Amino acid sequence: MTKFQPRRPRAARLRTAVAVTAALLPAGLVALPGTAQAAVSLTCTTTGPTYALDSAGKLLRLDMPTPATGGNLPAGSTIDTGWTGYGRILAGPSAAFYGIKSDGLYYSHRISSSATWDVHHKKISDGFTGFRTGTAADDITIDRSGYIWTLDSNGGIRWNHYNPTANAMDAGSGKIIDMGWNRYDAIYAGDKGVIYGRSATDHKLYRSRYDLTSHRWLERHVLESSADWSDTKSMASYGGDTLVRVKGNGSVVYYRFDETIRDWPVYNKTVAASGYAAYTSVTAAPDACRIPEHTPAVVKQDFEGGTPTVAMQGSSGKLEFAYTDAIGHLVHGRSDPADITSIQWTTISGNEGFSGAPSLSQHSDGRVVVTAQNVTGALWQRNQAAVSSADWGGWIDLSGHMAQHAITAKTPSGLMVQFASDADGKPWYRIQQRANVDFMGWMPLGGSGFTGPFTAVTVRDGIQLFGKNAGGVLQTAQFKEAGTLSAWTALGNQAVTGTPSVVVYPGYRLRVVANDGNGKVLMTAQSDEGGAFGAWNPLGDAAHDPNNPGTPVDPLVAQGSPTAVLSPTTGLLEVVVRATDGTLYNTGETTQGSGTWRSWQKLGTDVAATDPTAFTYTGPSGMTWAYVFRNANNQNIVYQLSTQ
Template sequence: MNRSRWRGRFAAAQVAALAAALLAVVAPTPAYAADTVSCAAQTSFFAADTTGRLWRYPVNSPGSTSLSFSARSQIGNGWQTYGRVIGGPGGRVYGINANGLYRYRWTSSGWEKINGSEGQRISTGFTQFASASARNKITVDERGDFYAVDGLGRLRTYRYDEAAGAWAFSDRLLDTGWGRFNLIVAAGQGVLFARDATDGRLYRYRYDADSQRWIDYHQSLGTGWNVFTKGVVSAGGDTLFGIEASGLMAQYRFREDNNTWVVLRRTISTSGWQSFSNVAAITNACTLTASHVPARPAVPVAQYAAASVTQANSNSIELAHTDNIGRLLHGRMSPDNFSSLQLTAVSGSEGFSGVPAVSENTQNLTRITARNINSDVWTRTQSAAGSPGWGGWADLGGRMATNPAVARLSDQREVVFAVDAGGALWARRQDPAHADLLAWRKLGGSGLTGTPVAVPLANASALVVVADSAGTLQAALYTGGTLGAWTSLGGSGFTGTPAVVVMPGYRLRIFSRNSVGRIAATERRVDGTFTGTWTPVGGTGVVPAGAPSALLSPVTGRIGVYVRGTDGYIHYAAETAQGSGTWGAFIPAQDAFETYATDPTAFSFVNANGANVAYLARTPAGSLRLYTVQEPTSWIAGAARARTTSASTERPVFHRHVLPPPPPVD
């Protein structure tokens, strides 16, 4: 057989096999609008050869099968000093060497000069990406955002503000596990293609920097991409151009709306590109005009939102709440001296709404997580343990329709949950090795409307409970960054955020206000199943006006349920015995004729006298009241004695404590 003919047939077979692999392995994706790609009539590729000469190649019709090259021209020398050259939007070209990252910009009249210089060093970092092992692990999208995989396999993003001459954000962590990829390339605003180093499989992602969400994640687009050993570049708009060792350049364009390759391995040059050490493209020559930025849901300032309370490892009681004008207030006090409360506004000029989450990170620093009235989730962390100071606010994005829920799992990693305007549950989980939170990932669900409750369980898992649009509570197990199947807890018409109590063996009692306005409870068994039935709590003598708060008493082992009635008073119902699941009638939970405007928040704490039970509420004037609960000593003696004790002697005593007032409005 003629050897040249055999080589031609073999090459054709390789091309056919690669094309078949690409077409066969594309997985389903969410539906989008019709293809709306828009491309410039002409753009530029830049190629640096081994002698340092930089060449500009005019590219005509870059997004279509009519693509062609015009005559090239030399536009620079000395580019061999850069181990990596990458393209950016608007004619920007970036060079990376041992001294840092340099920015250039090509215009129709030549290189743009700033202060007489064509190149400006914009960072002394990024030097690792000039090395052979990391040079393909950095890219720039059509917006000008940098994406890079660090030495630990973590994907990070950066944005340079040219007008300010500074980085708008830097080292923002998006994901882990990207060490498996040996090449990433941006092909649109937040669109990333990543090549697996093992089998050459290509994956597509879409990240929205405004909401900090992963819109599309880890979509497999086929194998065989390891043939492009000289790199892959993009002109934006889901275009890709792969370069083989032989110098062949192949053109691709993907359509996310129908999940197809509309340009599939079209050879646009059979050779010549092998002589270049770096090839770059202008990254916004093609754009997708369809927006993938989630709309911001309206967030009115919630009136009389309840507080969150926890006891820190430092022993202080930490509390936070929003007021009726959107201030976020934080309080810290000694468990032995409630008058020591220092209540300060930590919101600055920002506005917040709803119930914030108060947690503690792995460095034992108090953290407040709350929903800004712009719909993003914000977080602020104590500057040092025991310090009254705070670090700056961190905007976690999200554009969420509900308040956040925060859970610290048994592996000490935090996870933030929230529901979007479309009724789906999202999460940001903590990096395994650092305090950073990864980008929002969609977990699933539909028609969800309530604020989620996240309850840490064994094996670094959490149960998420949230109401849907029918008022039915749904529950799902979160583990390993993914969510299991949803289970309906039965019934409908439930309102408000449910309260969940964890019992030994990770059994759960869940409390909510039902369709007839009464408090009811259901149970999650030790095997993880639910009873599917709801038991009335507290009788019919009190009409609840809000959501319940429930607590397993560390003193008596009984669950107490607290609720604000339509009369404005706080009421309390307790289990008739430890673990009985039956309930006494609601009784007044206060020692003064004072009405309250917020739902109560029950909590336990430890002071010099041992374990205690308490709840917190606010008056219509915004004043804080803390009630300590003195449970009957007969309850402590055990369930057997409690059942034989006269009901008239079984009432707890509630002691009111007037806390220092909130600070005046600036």
Template structure:
């Protein structure tokens, strides 16, 4: 068998400055109050509502214009919620007005006849500044104190959240940062809360405060040093048990906060620092509302932990999340203890302690936790018994994602759609040009390469890297590209054959590499992309599932390759050590079989050929710049060694496919001379290769010089002459160049056929 020959057609077809990803300049800044301020007290009618809340009742409360909250422009409030005199074990739920009670929300659990025990909560507000409160059982009074609010727009004197490594700020039981002495009854303790990881100009500091050694149930209030103590409270605590609460405190100009003990007995107090809020709207991470339950009662044994994905969900990017606001609930604990929560991949902090609980008492607490690797946090049950863990998201904090630079001369992608009645399927093309415009090409007739309709569809968006093309069952084309903001954007034809497009849809992500898209066996398209840590994420690109889910750590160094196999989608990538790694995303949603396929010094994006029976051949650039390959045996096992495919030195990444004409694996590469070169198997399944030859020749077999500036792409196609395949690339003038292989079932020398 001799080399494949291509026939020429051609065409050629520019992006605004990249926009920064989400940041606090878009709103979500925090405004702390100088002291907790009473907004609701159903015992005396503060807040406009009087009397106990009965079983199954929902009450609407207005915060706009009261308790330090502005009349307009507040998207959420940070409050201290205290149930008073509950007649039955109950749960209080809080959510924005104007919407049905969601399945996940801020919950506060309390037992019957409990003394006042408060919970800090981050509660979203409706546009009119209202929220709803639901009481599940019995009757109960409710007291709510406001600690601060989040804004819908950026403004002066306020900013976003900055997480810091967890550390002990002070502890009266050990003398860290303060005297080793309990706080006397009705006395106060003033501490320095800025310094170290918290700058002197911090607008507020987020602490986890633990009250212990309590001999008389009461409350604690935190105010800036020298400030007046308003009516509100910061923490209500119970005699005989430790009480913890996430607390945001506003420091004085000297960076100090005073804690007032209202109890008739002494208390011990300790605080751990988790982050701070800036005073500048262009700094820190802005709050974004989001609500969902991500863990629903998982049981943890003593000292066991659970890794919980919190980034990539609810519209959050896979990267670009500074912290997530969580409501942690300890359900039916059998021992004394607390939760410890920290970023996955970071050392376990000895200081962390959320949601202190006691046997058979369900408790909730707010925590602001920074996600770690894989967008996960680790939550540990530090107790003597089992406990059921519930985790509800109350919102997240958006930090800037590094913009992605426009990459010049990335490859063109192409595929042929299904037939439309008696007509053969149209061919679709897409690429990102050298200034970031996303260009789409539509070839309605596969026999007329000269009639490709090229159009720029990116509008004012800028893109980077090769896009992905997906064909739907009804013949519509979907283009998925990586915006320079690092999010994936998707656009779909309004109908098959229509020149019109739906608006761009943001699929999120915040990832540094462009996607690889493949279809599950049922036809569902799935996008895969890697983050800067080498972790692979996936997202469905159609339907209602908007989550970015962690697949696993492949230690990826760049772009992925993905192909449909019998049981799902097989993903491949070169890792940072120059070996090839793979994992299988199953139709059931699992990511399994993660392993190394060996190699050293491999580079680029692997090409994948799928033989009948879903047997895979991999083709990749080797350590010396030549092409190497390996193929599965009939049992699905890859050999240890990589086999060379000749000695031609290449640029970039190879392209490969199973020829629909000959049934042999065919390879096309860009040589160091920028010309395209090709080879293929000498026979079906032989695994031996013809000599490399120039891929582009004229009708009498003489090489055509048509230097490529991009890696080539090959794809199968059918036209009036029958099944064949084609190659597309761009030249140095940024013009797409299209060649096709003349069908030759006799396996003799193919000749270039001019195409009108």
């Protein structure tokens, strides 16, 4: 339900364990700084199945002894015939094979115990034909868990995962999870989510690692070999950060990287002197070896009561609201600004449970986006089916394994970006690949020790982020669309509680309003764009009850987080906050930008069970502002600025 009252707010992821030791750093490599560590825990099968396809369509198997250290490859034995037409084959885990023909991608599966095929040349996709031959054959690879990674001409990297039981690609297949990979002219998987890229300019080798469970890029574009890798006809892996490289002269060399010591225990070891140049495709079982996965722990969330209702006006003109309640419902509301009293509320969570304040945003095409944290710990997103539609698309799992709820902001060009912090208080972000499409993977940002959700506003050159450290001191940094982040700087040494409210003034000057934890509402401001923030100063003086003029009222003791908005009608900064008794109070500047404040004034007798949220919008009479909160009966109450 919504209660509306016009009021003037001013007044108111069978193996043999292999012990691995460190080796000297090969010439031409760059080691990352850090203290010495034990070698990575590596497990491998006794042999590493290697497969080669000849020009007559015979598929050969060659079992490398000791795949953890690289044994000499033996002569091959034919395990099948009739593989003509394939320009590129990829051995997958558990004796699965993927082959690319001119008309698409084919799947085969061999039962090793009986040496028979239960699936033979089954077409599973019309796509992937561009990776069949030529230089683009280096732009496709497969990892230990069967994820097929591809690099497109625009620099986007994607994964696809085929489910033979369902005879379909898994959900999430084909989505771009990062851009900027056109810096490479070849990619090679080394383990689950481990992708090596060969530089397109100097042919050095870089390593990245993506956790497919949490959708996090654990590392990106780390230089691991400064040697020239251009003499590579093809390269495959047994998993476990191994690489089997076929050179142009037909020799085969073996490598293994150790991510713990950031070194190559085995480097450039010849395992076949010649003979491989004639094969049309060489691949290896990517699950013969494995290294540990680094999936972060899930941070389950408690149900939260008393979280605020969030609000915005979409480009369609409709007012959009969302909140979660104490038992985990996620509720969305929509109204026409001409009749704000008729908010249509819909529970969009089904039987799922959500926690904390949701985030509202919209695609460039105007579709509304709701993001909230499931109590399982994953971040979920739902898109409006079409502009102004009452229907919603299915839930999109953004995962993250974040400890804090995500907030959504927009870059100056209009791309949505989400920010959240992990269990260690480290900030992460994920950004849309382009307008009106899904988000790419989570990527780390600098900084640590943050508590509570971030606050973000769009500024001239990026997004200004605000976050609290363990001591409650606010810090700020500027994020840019390219993924860079400026250094974090503190807004003085003043500790605050709750969530600050940030207002962007003309000229991209910022004002920040927050609760000092003792009930005082404080503000700090920039005098110039990008400049330092000044001292924190209290807002308002005495508190007054308009129903009892002249009667002394104790100084305002604020509870929770204040909300602030720049009034579009007066240009004055207006602030609304909840007092300890649940009633709401308002103050504002006496004149524009003065920093001089009216006395706190009580806004009626309603008792709020949540912090208020102020928002601006355009109605039939022009631009105005309002605020929304919920009472103990979970009833949303909206107060609108009177234009009379």
